[in-house]
Amino acid sequence: MTIKVGDKLPEAKFMTIGADGPEPITSAEVFNGKRVALFAVPGAFTPTCSAKHLPGFKERAADFAAKGVDAIACTSVNDVFVMGAWAKDQGVSDEMQMLADGNGEFAKAIGLELDGSGFGMGARSQRYAMIVNDGVVEALHVEEGGEFRVSSADYVLDNL
Numbered sequence: 001m002t003i004k005v006g007d008k009l010p011e012a013k014f015m016t017i018g019a020d021g022p023e024p025i026t027s028a029e030v031f032n033g034k035r036v037a038l039f040a041v042p043g044a045f046t047p048t049c050s051a052k053h054l055p056g057f058k059e060r061a062a063d064f065a066a067k068g069v070d071a072i073a074c075t076s077v078n079d080v081f082v083m084g085a086w087a088k089d090q091g092v093s094d095e096m097q098m099l100a101d102g103n104g105e106f107a108k109a110i111g112l113e114l115d116g117s118g119f120g121m122g123a124r125s126q127r128y129a130m131i132v133n134d135g136v137v138e139a140l141h142v143e144e145g146g147e148f149r150v151s152s153a154d155y156v157l158d159n160l
Contacts, residue, residue, distance in 0.1 A: 005139060013105075041076045069160075076100070
């Protein structure tokens, strides 16, 4: 079943790059007590994700803060090292948290997994963005296959 507005996010574990290397982080640590803009991409280093999706959230971080968003997080079904390298490549620092969903467990738990095996990519996440307020989905914008519109930083900000 796909997650919807008003639902509480499931418990999940992500990996992130910390000061001493890979570190586990739970969904509770990311979302509890905060208003978070979470966006998901089908793959780090892929064309739309690298040219538009992540850069949009990075460039508009101050605008999200001005609208009461405490944090921005990006997730992808990639391993923590790929997510760390992508963050470095994109110049990401404190403006967002990179959450590796290496086995796709979070994507599956919220019903937004994607079968990319036809493209040689295996199990992935659909492209989406959501606003999560203290662990509860406040807004959800899921893209149709191959689209990049409703999960863009501009669209999410315009609909906050």
